[in-house]
């Protein structure tokens with residue numbers, strides 16, 4: 001029964017810029033396992049890529065931008081993080 005709800009898909013690992021070809025197993029929309037995609041040039045995965053389901057489903061994973069303010073930080077959105085970054089960059093104009 002559990003096997004019927006599982007599906008496999010090919011894609012790219014997004015953990016780092018290398019973008020290795022992967023075959024992922026999904027169950028109920030969640031990532032179950034990641035392996036190297038057969039027939040691709042390298043055909044291997046690093047340890048981080050192999051353990052990426054643990055990274056994706058880690059309960060302590062950051063789900064929104066945080067600004068270093070006070071002991072807990074300040075929650076923000078992607079647009080507020082973009083504003084924070086623009087304000088903290090030095091001005092390139094004299």
Ligand code: SF4
Pocket residue numbers: 013014015016017018019020045046047048049050
């Ligand atoms: S498998 Fe490893 S090297 Fe490849 S993209 Fe993922 S994290 Fe980067």
